[in-house]
Amino acid sequence: MEEKIMKHAFLVDVRTVEEFSEGHVASSINIPLDQLLDHIDEFKGKEQIVVFCRSGNRSGHAKMILEQNGFKNVINGGTWQEVDDAINKL
Numbered sequence: 001m002e003e004k005i006m007k008h009a010f011l012v013d014v015r016t017v018e019e020f021s022e023g024h025v026a027s028s029i030n031i032p033l034d035q036l037l038d039h040i041d042e043f044k045g046k047e048q049i050v051v052f053c054r055s056g057n058r059s060g061h062a063k064m065i066l067e068q069n070g071f072k073n074v075i076n077g078g079t080w081q082e083v084d085d086a087i088n089k090l
Contacts, residue, residue, distance in 0.1 A: 010046040
């Protein structure tokens with residue numbers, strides 16, 4: 001995954017606010033899955049979008065929602081720990 005996650009990727013954690021506050025990727029933002037459509041404009045113009053969560057399930061749904069709204073550059077990063085590890089290897 002390291003080669004797909006670039007330094008300037010838009011990193012979006014789709015877990016709840018509570019989960020995010022317990023630990024998260026330092027350079028990520030938190031948009032809970034159930035609020036994704038309310039924040040769709042924030043994704044516009046992003047070169048690469050990486051969504052992730054606790055297990056990869058919610059991020060899979062987030063990827064599908066974004067793709068249904070016209071975004072082609074979305075990667076399901078899986079768990080937030082996997083994304084964090086990948087970024088720390090860069």
